Amino acid sequence: MQLCTVCSEQTPKYRCPACKIRYCSLDCYKRHKDTCLPVEKPASNQPKAEEAFSSDSWSVDDLLHEEDIIDRVPLQRLQLLGQSKELRDLLCNPHLRQLLRSIDSADSKDDAMKAAMQEPLFVEFSDRCLKIVENEAKGLTSCEDDL
Incomplete structure (x- = not known):
């Protein structure tokens, strides 16, 4: 069973859109967002x-x-x-x-x-x-x- 990446106590229900970690609650998201490191997408020739x-x-x-x-x-x-x-x-x-x-x-x-x-x-x-x-x-x- 997977646990929340932030609190390591609850089952995660959500995924951070920037770095893709899993978290369980709004409180955990608030704690996480200050240290969030967005996942870098591979460089593309297409404008984003x-x-x-x-x-x-x-x-x-x-x-x-x-x-x-x-x-x-x-x-x-x-x-x-x-x-x-x-x-x-x-x-x-x-x-x-x-x-x-x-x-x-x-x-x-x-x-x-x-x-x-x-x-x-x-x-x-x-x-x-x-x-x-x-x-x-x-x-x-x-x-x-x-x-």
């Missing part, structure tokens, strides 16, 4: 998503499966999302952030998205994201051109 979203430690490839390749949006277009003041303003809304968290943590992403699409605020957010990405696909140089 964290260059656009510096607070996250994932890449676009982590989100997609091979069968999703046809739906992949180039990183350059995704970076425009991080540059949009309008999107940042929308993300200041705690209700929208909670909707996004609930979709992210849902077991059934499809059902969570269907429920979220009933919320006008989420529809506004998703429409704005698509508009930014699609306008770049049409050759615009900035997401601000359509504001």
Whole structure:
């Protein structure tokens, strides 16, 4: 039986997203985060998503499966999302952030998205994201051109 890496007392339920150690509780996570040493990923020739979203430690490839390749949006277009003041303003809304968290943590992403699409605020957010990405696909140089 595996024990919590921090307290060595309980069975771990969680894994640190940065260094992958296993821990059992919020208290253990709080104790661990001050000494956390993130696991280094092997260097890649592909630009990483964290260059656009510096607070996250994932890449676009982590989100997609091979069968999703046809739906992949180039990183350059995704970076425009991080540059949009309008999107940042929308993300200041705690209700929208909670909707996004609930979709992210849902077991059934499809059902969570269907429920979220009933919320006008989420529809506004998703429409704005698509508009930014699609306008770049049409050759615009900035997401601000359509504001």
